[in-house]
Amino acid sequence: MLNDLILGFSVAATPVNLFYCLMGSLFGTLVGVLPGVGPVVTIAVLLPATFALEPTSALIMLAGIYYGAQYGGSTTSILLNLPGETSSVVTCLDGHAMARQGRAGPALAVSALGSFFAGCVATLLIALFSPLLGAIAVRFGPADYFSLMVVGLVGAVVLAQGSLLKAVAMIVLGLLLGLVGTDVNSAVSRFDFGLPELADGINFVVLAMGLFGIGEIIVTLERRKDEEGTVIPHGRVWPSLDDTRRSWKPVLRGTALGSLLGLLPGGGTALASFAAYALEKKLSPTPGRFGKGAIEGVAAPESANNAAAQTSFIPLLTLGLPSNAVMALMVGAMMIHGITPGPQIMTARPDLFWGMIASMWIGNLMLVLLNMPMIGLWVRLLRIPYRLLYPAILLFACIGIYSVSNSAFDVGLAAAFGLLGYILVKAAFEPAPLLLGFILGPLMEENLRRAMTMSRGDAAVFLREPVSLGLLLLALLLLAATLLPAVKRGRREVFVE
Amino acid sequence: MSIRNTSDFVSGLVLVATGAAAILAARDYAMGTAFRMGPGYFPVLLGGLLALLGAAISLRALWIDEGNRMGGVAWRPVLLVLGGVLSFALLLSALGLVLASLLALAVSALATHDVRHWEVPVLSAGLSAFSLVVFVYGLGLPFKIWPV
Known part of the structure; x- marks a missing residue:
């Protein structure tokens, strides 16, 4: 592994890759700071800009956007009580309370240092566990893969907010949308409504931009009130001895919990930060301090969301299984650059694999060094009103969608998905499982067909193969767990708090 | 019988219609057998599943109200x-x-x-x-x- 890491650092530390790592981290922090603009939209918008790059540089930059956003999100939560990202919503509670008590500096420092620590641990975890998981995954047969995707989708449903039934329905809808276009096995063009533009299927950038970019803008415009928060000056930055004594354990626990939740399909940064906050409050001898400026309530969720942002790359890089919407976009980005995500990346493209991992550590270092001196700049950027921001996002989205395949039809299709995204939010359906289903649809069908052909049409093959059976049992267990009253209450509470 | 949650009831029906439409559109594609699945097999499976899920969401809206309201369209x-x-x-x-x-x-x-x-x-x-x-x-x- 040491040799691999050295290879990784030699790739990541080239001037070009360092530059893109920095760009990704900066873009990430920027969108983390700005409420209403998230990593999903940013990655989708910047994707066409990466076409000309080396795949390694492109992926290094895109990954930086995701973890960079976790650093940026806390800044506005603490100083303005405006979460830049959903994963920083809980940070508002104690972070902003600390700011009002004149302790914004230590809150910012602890969240940055906690994030950095979590980032280092998570990078190490990826380096340690990916080769192990990858070695197992290369032996997977089609039946195993199909069952693995079932587990992934079930996990996404179980950990999603809101109604289980609705989340499953969204996955199935996504799977169906994934089937649009020419079937590889029979060359039959399916669900194309006679439109030649649909013969190659729906491009995932179009779907992601429509649902998450255009749809989100409409929702934000509808809900937005004129909130002009007052920025609290952050003052002395370094945490006191008492702050440090109080935070180191929450940082450790947040990192552990976040790393675990990032790994799970459907997990991710928002869930990690909420769960870490709830855990600290439960463990604290003085839970009454929470919400009134307890530094533990900043340290734990901020470490957790950054850890989760990074460990969510493990299932992607080793199994080819995206665990959330951002990872689904990364799959798309890899495929555009001609890389099939999965266990073979590690052996076929070790430079890309280890380079990306090493870049995460470098990116985290850049973020922690850059962020503290640049807080003033980020706060000033926040003064850009949303009414000037959203037309820019829309235009860049249009240009980005068009550039993917030089198709104006795709831009129109994205508008339609934007409308769908708005309707889904209005009807209380989560759009994220739809995107996961969409990405996995063709893969699932392919593996289902192959497994069935190999078993001569005997569906029992999924129960005979030990790996497949184990995975299906795991899926069943996950589903059964949601019926337990304790878990049921937990799912609700985590998101209500 | 009254509908507890109109928004969910309607969305369920829309999903039923979508699933049915998927099955209808897929009737032109060869089904094949479980051994050699044709291009129509998986779509019909999914369309049926979506229709069932939609029906379940609609039925549930008759008894359970999770409090979500569609609200006016902006x-x-x-x-x-x-x-x-x-x-x-x-x-x-x-x-x-x-x-x-x-x-x-x-x-x-x-x-x-x-x-x-x-x-x-x-x-x-x-x-x-x-x-x-x-x-x-x-x-x-x-x-x-x-x-x-």
Whole structure:
């Protein structure tokens, strides 16, 4: 592994890759700071800009956007009580309370240092566990893969907010949308409504931009009130001895919990930060301090969301299984650059694999060094009103969608998905499982067909193969767990708090 | 019998219709057998599943109300944001990047309730110039720039 890491650092530390790592981290922090603009939209918008790059540089930059956003999100939560990202919503509670008590500096420092620590641990975890998981995954047969995707989708449903039934329905809808276009096995063009533009299927950038970019803008415009928060000056930055004594354990626990939740399909940064906050409050001898400026309530969720942002790359890089919407976009980005995500990346493209991992550590270092001196700049950027921001996002989205395949039809299709995204939010359906289903649809069908052909049409093959059976049992267990009253209450509470 | 949650009830029905439509559309594709699945097998499976899930959501809405309400539709952002994107899609090939983005920006910038009218032309002109410089000259994306 040491040799691999050295290879990784030699790739990541080239001037070009360092530059893109920095760009990704900066873009990430920027969108983390700005409420209403998230990593999903940013990655989708910047994707066409990466076409000309080396795949390694492109992926290094895109990954930086995701973890960079976790650093940026806390800044506005603490100083303005405006979460830049959903994963920083809980940070508002104690972070902003600390700011009002004149302790914004230590809150910012602890969240940055906690994030950095979590980032280092998570990078190490990826380096340690990916080769192990990858070695197992290369032996997977089609039946195993199909069952693995079932587990992934079930996990996404179980950990999603809101109604289980609705989340499953969204996955199935996504799977169906994934089937649009020419079937590889029979060359039959399916669900194309006679439109030649649909013969190659729906491009995932179009779907992601429509649902998450255009749809989100409409929702934000509808809900937005004129909130002009007052920025609290952050003052002395370094945490006191008492702050440090109080935070180191929450940082450790947040990192552990976040790393675990990032790994799970459907997990991710928002869930990690909420769960870490709830855990600290439960463990604290003085839970009454929470919400009134307890530094533990900043340290734990901020470490957790950054850890989760990074460990969510493990299932992607080793199994080819995206665990959330951002990872689904990364799959798309890899495929555009001609890389099939999965266990073979590690052996076929070790430079890309280890380079990306090493870049995460470098990116985290850049973020922690850059962020503290640049807080003033980020706060000033926040003064850009949303009414000037959203037309820019829309235009860049249009240009980005068009550039993917030089198709104006795709831009129109994205508008339609934007409308769908708005309707889904209005009807209380989560759009994220739809995107996961969409990405996995063709893969699932392919593996289902192959497994069935190999078993001569005997569906029992999924129960005979030990790996497949184990995975299906795991899926069943996950589903059964949601019926337990304790878990049921937990799912609700985590998101209500 | 009364419907507890109209929003969920209707969305369930829409999903049933979508699932049924998927099955109908897939009837032209060969089903094949479980051994050799045709192009119609998986779509029909999914369409049936979606219809079942939709029915379950509708039925549940008869008894259970999770408190979500559809609320009114914010026509202004819906129409103007989508209008902006659609005008870009429709006009790009005829007008070129600069004019199409000017128009798309002018339409979509009106979608918010706190429009300041003098800002719209400035913003539109600035952003189209910016995207011309960055995307066409900088990144070399193949766009038609002007109508001719």
